[in-house]
Amino acid sequence: MTISHASGYVTRYLHMVRQASVTVGQQVGQGQLLGYVGSTGNSTGPHLHFEIRRNGAVYNLAPAYxxxxxxTKGAPINLPFADLAPADAIPERFAFVNSAGVAFAKDGAYxxxxxxNAGGATKVALxxxxxxxxxxxxxxxxxxxxxxxxxLAEGGQVSEIAVSGGGWFAFVGxxxxxxxxxxxxxxxTMAGGGQVSEIAVNG
Structure with a gap:
């Protein structure tokens, strides 16, 4: 499987054991299931053959791997990638909840x-x-x-939520x-007493 990225970069995921979980031309995102590793190719056990290329040329992974x-799952690739925005760049994201409670989001105005979600939402926070x-x-x-x-919090008592790009989550219950x-x-517990109605979190 080959995924196209900005600035001529592609990542290749090879020697997978099953048909890919995505289709040609589909947009994919971080954390999305692409397929399953196997023992295809010249190998002695399950593995992933992973490559990065730029403009057709193999990108050297040796400094990092x-x-x-x-x-480690979720760890960034510790290599310089010329002309790419940093991994922690904040996306231009928009979201809303319609009258049926379906939350919609998109990255980029266009x-x-x-x-x-499938419906029932009353608020979305970014x-x-x-x-x-x-x-x-x-x-x-x-x-x-x-x-x-x-x-993150269940039991039917949550009345307000907040999220932070620094990984903080907050709610009123x-x-x-x-x-x-x-x-x-x-x-x-940041504040008790049963009197909190609205919150904010930053950092």
Whole structure:
């Protein structure tokens, strides 16, 4: 499978064991399932043959990766890529919720709208690459339009949400203010007493 990027870069994912989970011409995003690794090619076990090319020429991965080395899911590729915006560049993203509770988002003013839930949302919040969504008193978030939804706070008591590009999430539940840094961290009680109605988070 080959994915085209800006400035003449492509990434290639080879020796996969099943048919790709995406189709030719489909736009894909960070965290999206592309396929499954296998043991095709000249190998002794499951692996991913990964390449980066620019304008047809192979891009040297050796400074960042070694053959047989271990990689970490979600870790950035620690290599310079001339003419590419930094990975942490904040996208131009727009979002709204329609009368049926379907949340829509798009990256760039001229891109097509994409539905990001099935309905029932009452609020959407954006910050950095994160999209937050309030539905039926529950708080969900996803990392980018194509990421997987994560249930952050459930139980039907959430009345207000906020997200930060720095990885902070916050909500009001039962009139109390809760926040955490990181999708999998424990919630901190920022303000109790049952009187909180609106919140903000930054950084």
């Amino acid at each position: 070694s053959c047989g080395g271990t990689v 891109s097509p709208w994409q539905a990001i 910050s950095g690459n994160w999209i937050g969504w309030l539905q039926s008193g529950n708080f969900y978030a996803k990392d980018g339009i194509h990421g997987q939804w994560l249930p 039962g009139g109390n203010y809760f926040a955490k840094q990181g999708a999998y961290a424990a919630w901190l």
